[in-house]
Amino acid sequence: MKTSQQISTNRIVYALAWALLLWACSSDEQHYTTDAPEPLPVKSDLSRFDNGERVMMQAFYWDVEPRFEWWTTLTGKIEDWAASGIDRIWLPVATKGQSGEYSMGYDPSDYFDFGEFDQHGTVPTRFGTRAQLETLIREAHQNGLEVIADIVLNHNSGGGEEFNPYRNKNTYTHFDTTHGNASGKFDRSYKDFHPNSLHDHDEEALFFEEQDLCHHQPRVQEWLWKGENSVAHYYKDRMKFDGWRFDYVKGFGPWVVKAWNDEVGGFSVGEYWDGNAPDLAQWVEDSGSRAFDFACFYKLDEALDRQKDLRVLSGDMLRKIYPDKAVTFVSNHDTEKDENPENNISVTNKMLAYAYILTHDGYPTIFYSDFENANYRTGLRALIRIHNSIASGDIEILYQSEEEYIMKRHGSEDNPGLILYMNIGTSNRQHTVSSNWKNTKLVDYAGRTNAWLITDDQGQVTIEAPAHNFAVWSVSEE
Secondary structure, three states: OOEEEEOOEEEEEEEEEEEEEEEOOOOOOOOOOOOOOOOOOOOOOOHOOOOOOOOEEEEEOOOOOOOHHHHHHHHHHHHHHHHHHEEEEOOOOOOOEEOOOOOOOOEEEOOOOOOOOEEEEEEEEEEEEEHHHHHHHHHHHOOOOOEEEOOOEEEOOOOEEEEEEOOOOEEEEEEOEEEOOOOOOOEHHHEEOOOOOOOOOOOOOOOOHHHHHHOOOOOHHHHHHHHOOOOHHHHHHOOOOEEEEEOOOOOOHHHHHHHHHHOOOHHHHHHHOOHHHHHHHHHHHHOEEEEEHHHHHHHHHHHHHHHHHHHHHOOOOHHOOOHHHHHEEEEEEEEEHOOOOHHHHOHHHHHHHHHOOOOOOOEEEEEEEHHHHHHHHHHHHHHHHHHOOOOOOEEEEEEEOOHHHHHHEEEEEEEEEEEEEEOOOOOOEEEEEEEOOOOEEEOOOOOOOOOOOOOOOOEEEEEOOOOOEEEEEEEEOE
C-alpha cells in the first residue's frame, strides 16, 4: 500500500468536441490520454440505489425573524425539502411562553396555546397563529414529511404569584386562565412543582428551579401524557404531530420519556447534552428513545477545530454503540449561539463535519441556517443524496492519520457503497486503498473534485481528496 503523498500538480488538457476540461492527474494507472480518448465516466442516478434512509431538518434557529411569520415561511419550503430527501421537520416549541412574541418556547407557560389566546402581550406566538401552524403540518404531511414537536417537560414559566408553604415565600407557580394558562387546561399550583409533598427535587433543576415540574405527581402525569386531553394526546390526535424532541432530559428521569412514548408512540429523540458516549447509551437504554449524539458532535469538534487531528474520530460515539438510536448533527439552535468555541463547529469545517455524519450510520439532522446558506446548500444537497442512496452497508476504516481519514461503506449486492476521504491538510492528498470494485471507473459524488479514477483487477485504487476538503468515491455509470 502506498503511503500518503502530495498529488502531482501537473494537469492535462482533455479535448472532447468543443469543450476543454481540466483533469487531475493522480497516477498513470488511473488517468489516460490518447489520441482517441475513451468516453468520460458519468455519475449514476443515485435514486437507483435508494436505501430507504433519510434525514431530519431542524426547522428553526434561535430568535427567528420576522416574528409571527415563521410557520408561513416554513410552509413555503416544504416541497423543496421533501424533494431534497428530508423526511422529518423538527419545529420549535409551538406554544406560548412567558416572553410572549419574543419567546422561542423554552419558557413554557400554556401548553395548549398555539397562538390563539391573548396572554403575555400577544395572541400569536413568535412563530404565528394556530391556523398557520395547522396549515404547515398539513403541507408537510401532503409531501410525506413527519412533523416533530419540541416538548419542554422540565420547567414552566409565566405563572402568577402565590404563597408557597414548601419554600415559605411567594413563588410564581400559580397557573390559571388569568395567570399564564388562558387555555384553561392543565392549571397548576405550587403542589405540582418542587419541593412538594412527595419529594424535594428530581434529577436536575438548572432552569426555573422554583417552577421545576414534579413528574411523580399523579395529576401532572395525567395532564402531560396519561389523560385523553393530555399534552401528548392533544398534540398527536388534535394537532397531528408525528413525534417528539424532548428538551433537557437530564432534568427528569428517563422513565418519563418512556411512559410518554408507551402512551402515544411516534418518533422520539432526547436532548441528553453529554459528550460521554456510555452515558448517552445508558439514557437510550433506560428511556427506549433515540438521543442526539453529542459524543459524535464533540469528537468532530475536537478532530476538526480543537486538536486538528482526525485520529480523534476513533473515539466513542453513540452511533458506534447504538447506530439506530443515534441522531447525529453538526449544528443546532444552541450551539450556533454559544460563544464558547468548544460548543460549536467552525464555519470552515462544517462541510467536513456534514460529510462525516451523512456518510456514516446514525440518523443525521440538518440545521436550517446551514441548509439555507448559499455557501453550503449545493454541497449539502449532494451529501443528502449520497446518504439516502450509497451510504449503505458495514463501515470499515481504511486509513486514519492526523490529517487523513478514509472510510468505506461496503454496500450490498444491489448497492455499490462508497469511500469517504477526508483531508484536513493544506495540500491535496492521495492514498492507495482496497475497494470493493474491480476494473471500475470511480467518480466523486460529493462534487469536490472533477478527477476520475480506475480500480485495478484486484480492486486497488489510489483515491484523492483536495486540500482541507473531502471526496466521496463510488462507481460511475459505465
